[in-house]
Amino acid sequence: MKANHHFLKAVAAVALIASAGLANAGGTTSVDVTASVPGVCKFTSATMTAIALGAMDPATVGAAGVSNTGNITYNCTKGLTPAITKTGGGTTLTDGTKTIPYTFSLGSPEAGVGFATTSKVVATASVTQADVQAAAAGTAYKDTVTLSIDN
Amino acid sequence: MLSASGKPRPRRPTMITKLLPVHAWIVAALFAAAALPAHSSGSNCTFRATGTIGLAFGILDPRNLVTKTATATIEVGDCVSQQAMSIAVDQGLRGNRTMMGGLGSDLIAYSIGPVTITGGAAAPGNAVYRTATFTGTVQGSAYANAVVGSYSDRLLLTVSP
Numbered sequence: 001m002k003a004n005h006h007f008l009k010a011v012a013a014v015a016l017i018a019s020a021g022l023a024n025a026g027g028t029t030s031v032d033v034t035a036s037v038p039g040v041c042k043f044t045s046a047t048m049t050a051i052a053l054g055a056m057d058p059a060t061v062g063a064a065g066v067s068n069t070g071n072i073t074y075n076c077t078k079g080l081t082p083a084i085t086k087t088g089g090g091t092t093l094t095d096g097t098k099t100i101p102y103t104f105s106l107g108s109p110e111a112g113v114g115f116a117t118t119s120k121v122v123a124t125a126s127v128t129q130a131d132v133q134a135a136a137a138g139t140a141y142k143d144t145v146t147l148s149i150d151n
Numbered sequence: 152m153l154s155a156s157g158k159p160r161p162r163r164p165t166m167i168t169k170l171l172p173v174h175a176w177i178v179a180a181l182f183a184a185a186a187l188p189a190h191s192s193g194s195n196c197t198f199r200a201t202g203t204i205g206l207a208f209g210i211l212d213p214r215n216l217v218t219k220t221a222t223a224t225i226e227v228g229d230c231v232s233q234q235a236m237s238i239a240v241d242q243g244l245r246g247n248r249t250m251m252g253g254l255g256s257d258l259i260a261y262s263i264g265p266v267t268i269t270g271g272a273a274a275p276g277n278a279v280y281r282t283a284t285f286t287g288t289v290q291g292s293a294y295a296n297a298v299v300g301s302y303s304d305r306l307l308l309t310v311s312p
């Protein structure tokens with residue numbers, strides 16, 4: 001009796017397995033939908049607004065020298081903080097013949113908030129008091145700094 | 152065999168004879184199920200998966216906001232010839248056709264076009280399949296502000312009859 005009871009249980013289990021297999025062969029199926037969004041950034045423009053140091057008067061320049069700031073703007077995938085590096089320029093202003101040493105530095109970049117919104121990093125250009133006082137007169141000192149943005 | 156009263160005791164059926172009809176029925180049913188071919192050979196149509204069925208939009212690059220499309224293909228049929236097959240696509244796991252991912256709960260919306268069955272909707276017959284395709288679309292605006300990461304959803308397709 002006990003053996004037959006076990007036999008019935010086994011048969012019932014096999015029957016259930018068989019019926020489950022047949023159910024899977026029914027008229028439904030699933031399709032996975034997939035996509036990926038890369039972590040990327042790009043500058044908002046190939047040319048940023050110039051940082052103007054204005055008229056540097058050797059006679060009145062203070063101990064802090066002359067400096068000014070400008071925004072370097074970019075778009076990044078949301079949540080991504082870019083690495084922005086200087087790849088060229090940023091050391092010397094020139095009018096073609098005469099030069100004035102200067103420094104160009106970048107602050108901490110803001111994290112991206114999505115490509116539809118602009119983020120920024122502040123750039124600072126500075127000329128020391130000594131370099132202003134040593135500069136030759138001129139009206140067209142300038143430099144071009146090249147930047148790169150990772151991601 | 153005699154009872155205490157001396158009358159012949161009726162012969163009790165053995166357990167085997169009691170259960171035999173039940174066994175025979177179940178075993179016969181199992182053999183019948185095993186004898187079924189792989190396809191249904193019935194009136195209800197089925198899908199036949201060939202490889203991975205997916206609707207893959209690939210990389211959605213926010214630097215280049217374009218409308219992205221992807222096509223899914225699946226075979227359907229194996230039902231009584233000339234029945235009109237109809238395939239329904241549900242709204243996905245969240246009921247609104249969105250892929251979830253990014254930081255975990257970020258969403259990217261997509262849409263699904265009509266299902267087209269090559270050769271027409273009339274069922275080709277048992278053990279014969281036709282190719283069904285449908286296209287998904289992601290608008291550029293749907294991922295303009297998307298969070299970095301992988302996104303996914305799962306659609307359920309139902310064929311009738």
